[in-house]
Amino acid sequence: xxxxxxxxxxxxxxxxxxxxxxxxxxxxxxxxxxxxxxxxxxxxxxxxxxxxxxxxxxxxxxxxxxxxxxxxxxxxxxxxxxxxxxxxxxxxxxxxxxxxxxxxxxxxxxxxxxxxxxxxxxxxxxxxxxxxxxxxxxxxxxxxxxxxxxxxxxxxxxxxxxxxxxxxxxxxxxxxxxxxxxxxxxxxxxxxxxxxxxxxxxxxxxxxxxxxxxxxxxxxxxxxxxxxxxxxxxxxxxxxxxxxxxxxxxxxxxxxxxxxxxxxxxxxxxxxxxxxxxxxxxxxxxxxxxxxxxxxxxxxxxxxxxxxxxxxxxxxxxxxxxxxxxxxxxxxxxxxxxxxxxxxxxxxxxxxxxxxxxxxxxxxxxxxxxxxxxxxxxxxxxxxxxxxxxxxxxxxxxxxxxxxxxxxxxxxxxxxxxxxxxxxxxxxxxxxxxxxxxxxxxxxxxxxxxxxxxxxxxxxxxxxxxxxxxxxxxxxxxxxxxxxxxxxxxxxxxxxxxxxxxxxxxxxxxxxxxxxxxxxxxxxxxxxxxxxxxxxxxxxxxxxxxxxxxxxxxxxxxxxxxxxxxxxxxxxxxxxxxxxxxxxxxxxxxxxxxxxxxxxxxxxxxxxxxxxxxxxxxxxxxxxxxxxxxxxxxxxxxxxxxxxxxx
Numbered sequence: 001x002x003x004x005x006x007x008x009x010x011x012x013x014x015x016x017x018x019x020x021x022x023x024x025x026x027x028x029x030x031x032x033x034x035x036x037x038x039x040x041x042x043x044x045x046x047x048x049x050x051x052x053x054x055x056x057x058x059x060x061x062x063x064x065x066x067x068x069x070x071x072x073x074x075x076x077x078x079x080x081x082x083x084x085x086x087x088x089x090x091x092x093x094x095x096x097x098x099x100x101x102x103x104x105x106x107x108x109x110x111x112x113x114x115x116x117x118x119x120x121x122x123x124x125x126x127x128x129x130x131x132x133x134x135x136x137x138x139x140x141x142x143x144x145x146x147x148x149x150x151x152x153x154x155x156x157x158x159x160x161x162x163x164x165x166x167x168x169x170x171x172x173x174x175x176x177x178x179x180x181x182x183x184x185x186x187x188x189x190x191x192x193x194x195x196x197x198x199x200x201x202x203x204x205x206x207x208x209x210x211x212x213x214x215x216x217x218x219x220x221x222x223x224x225x226x227x228x229x230x231x232x233x234x235x236x237x238x239x240x241x242x243x244x245x246x247x248x249x250x251x252x253x254x255x256x257x258x259x260x261x262x263x264x265x266x267x268x269x270x271x272x273x274x275x276x277x278x279x280x281x282x283x284x285x286x287x288x289x290x291x292x293x294x295x296x297x298x299x300x301x302x303x304x305x306x307x308x309x310x311x312x313x314x315x316x317x318x319x320x321x322x323x324x325x326x327x328x329x330x331x332x333x334x335x336x337x338x339x340x341x342x343x344x345x346x347x348x349x350x351x352x353x354x355x356x357x358x359x360x361x362x363x364x365x366x367x368x369x370x371x372x373x374x375x376x377x378x379x380x381x382x383x384x385x386x387x388x389x390x391x392x393x394x395x396x397x398x399x400x401x402x403x404x405x406x407x408x409x410x411x412x413x414x415x416x417x418x419x420x421x422x423x424x425x426x427x428x429x430x431x432x433x434x435x436x437x438x439x440x441x442x443x444x445x446x447x448x449x450x451x452x453x454x455x456x457x458x459x460x461x462x463x464x465x466x467x468x469x470x471x472x473x474x475x476x477x478x479x480x481x482x483x484x485x486x487x488x489x490x491x492x493x494x495x496x497x498x499x500x501x502x503x504x505x506x507x508x509x510x511x512x513x514x515x516x517x518x519x520x521x522x523x524x525x526x527x528x529x530x531x532x533x534x535x536x537x538x539x540x541x542x543x544x545x546x547x548x549x550x551x552x553x554x555x556x557x558x559x560x561x562x563x564x565x566x567x568x569x570x571x572x573x574x575x576x577x578x579x580x581x582x583x584x585x586x587x588x589x590x591x592x593x594x595x596x597x598x599x600x601x602x603x604x605x606x607x608x609x610x611x612x613x614x615x616x617x618x619x620x621x622x623x624x625x626x627x628x629x630x631x632x633x634x635x636x637x638x639x640x641x642x643x644x645x646x647x
Contacts, residue, residue: 022078024104026122031268033120033127035059035106037074042108042118042148046127048268051208052154055233059118060148061131065139065257068108068115069148075107083121085283091297091452091488091529092282092445093576095559099123099283105132119260121284125274127266128284130217135257143254147225149264150236151213153203157233158185160202160482160568163192164226167243167410172374174409176244177437178456181471182478184569191229196238198456199440200486201227202275202568209270214486216281216443217262219288220420223253224411224439225262237264240411245371249414262442272481276563276574281486282446288420291449292427297529297557298401300324300331300362305460305492305534307502309376312337314346318353323537325357328552331401333362333532336376344394351398360401362434362532365391367405367418374407382422392429402432402452402530411439423448432530434490441487445529452530453490457483460492460534464500464510472514473589473640474569480525481568488528494519494551495534496543504538514587514640515618516547521642523554524576524585531556546622550612550644554583565596571637575602584645588637596635603647605629614641 021034035044036056046054060069083101101123108116117132133142162182165175178198185204191197200214213235218224228238240251255261263285267278301324303311312335320332332354338347351361366374369383381387382405395403405422408415419435426433427450435441436455444451457479463472483489496519500510523533539548555578564584566572571594573586582602588594593616603609608624615621616638625645627633637643 022074022106024078024080024102024120024122026124027100027102028124031122031125031127033122035074035118035120037072037108040071040073041069042072042074044118046266046268048209049270053205053208053211053268054266055152055154057152057234058148058150058236061116061133061144062146062148063133063142063144065136065142066110066115068110072108072110072115075109079105087446089282089446090557092279093277093527093558093561094279095557097279097283099279101126123280123283125267125269126278126280127268128216128263128280130263131261133255133257133259133261139257141254141256143250143252144261145252146239147237150234153188153211153233153235154205155233156206157188158204159188160184160204160478161186161192161197164195164198165193166195167241168246172372172407173246174372174374174407174437176411177409178440179458179462181458182475182482182569184478188233189229189231195241196226196228198226200482201235202482209268210272210275212267212275212278212482212485214265214281215262216265216486217285217447218416218442219447220413220417221255221259222262222416223251223413224416224442226411244410245412245415248370249410249412251412253413271563272566273563275485276480277561278485281443285443285447287449288447289424289427289449293430295432295450296330297452298330299327299556300329300333300530300532301327301535302333302335302492302532304333304335305464305495306497306500306536308464309337311502312341314342314350317342317350319537321350321354321357321359323535323540324359326540327535330358331360331362331532333364333404335364335404336366336406338363339378348398351400355399360399362402362404363395363400364404364406367408372407372409383418385421385425388422389425389428392425392431395431396429400431402434404434404436406436408435408438415439420448423451426450434530436490440483445488453488453528455490457489457491459490460495463493463495470513473518473587476522476525476587477566477570477572477589478568480572480574481566484527489526490528490530491522491526492532493526493534494523496539496547496551497536504536504542515614515620515642516544517612517614517620517644518587518640518642520547520550520554520612521585521587521644523551524583524644525572525574525587527558527561529557544620546612547620562602564598564600573598573635573643575600577602582647586635586637586643588639588641591639593636593638597632598635599632600627600645601631603627603631603633603645605631607647609645609647612642612644614638614643
């Protein structure tokens, strides 16, 4: 609270007359960032179409080689250039990206000595900025003890945020793991549960539009951050809590100088379309290493979600291999405890059986060394390069496709190094990597070519426990606007069992409240290039044929995404393209049925397309329709239901 009150009091006291602002604008000129150093305090602000989306907000760093938050001056000259880059990335929301931006480097000095640059890149609807810190006298490294970096939103802004949990709480002391529920349309001035908020963070700026705040490019060279709430609309960058990772590792990141921090990003829009469609997390980062091979992104099945720990046995996993083969899927995920309940010799046998069916294995591993109490095995392997690489060589020898590593519980720099080390070693052995119980991915799809996906969300495993069932559709109507906008989300959903239990037997406490069409729609809405769906072998006979057939054909990689309509926590309709085929998917979390006249220019007027829809009792059906020449289609979505249109 002190930071907010003192900072704003200072701004009101000193005014802004002593130094000129310097600006950088987007290529279309609509998005403008203004930077200044009034009375020695570095600040910036952001406008879109002449409307203030971010008030004068603080910049600066406090380090062990100097306090670079005050007593600074802004160099008159600005180094600028145009960014015009194209790249292809098959495992994000848009396979071909053309990134255009204007870059401006604002240099700050203290006592006439350069201390840091702030590098801004401003594209249409996106702002990315980072610090470049310079050596001071003979100091060629520094510890960043605190960032003043902040975001001051106009009065009346409302928030759509998920709180950061306390450290070393939850199951086996594995949190924070980015698995807290969201509060929507909440007022500013709070600080979550006292520990701030996890990225990304969505704000509605009165009637002007929306801002998504996040960060990207985080790797072993810095820590991951969170957002700390203060009064008067101020949110600042917060470093990890000291208690994270069982107290091991420093909370303050260290960098070699000259050295750079990760990018902080802002996506702004008068509608939610720029938020849903942004590719800024990937456009400002670079690959850390070359891919050892061309990786395949696939669909698969997963026994644990319905059958839990006791099903990680040979016979059940063999059954799921047969199930994946029947679905045309290429993998299964063998979850925790396989080391004791199946054993390595039988895993090799299972891999050989899978190969005969064109189905490969993903294997689960515990991340832990000293940082959590999770008892599930295999344990004590992924924390050491010696044991890790030996294990990965074994996996490669038997044809394992990838790994799922769980239970990290921290955002410190030492933990970011562990993520990076696991990915780097896995690439040597041709393994894709999924993370669970983990942090948000921050540009990792482009940075690490064998990165597949992360959980970092209150995911499908929580649906097995009845206390979360009633919020399923509510959460689904948030993820396309917040969590899934910035990175692949390993949700593990699209269940077709009517009950979340091993045999799909009636049990009121575990009854699924959402429809089958909803399940199909979320297979399109939730983006992740590798998917292990919450389907079960019994679905081949007890689920509607049209539902199973769709789940056989739905892609997991996409070429384009378009926002159609929606409001966070209420309903969402978006479109994804795979090749020349469009999928329009929608779900509704409200009690009231939603009716939308959606303009869908991707569908040709007069040409038949397939529609999956629900009635008021959530009974699904498939029909064919022909859009009119105006390409407008009426969509009707009951509460807990869905709609899906495919050409």
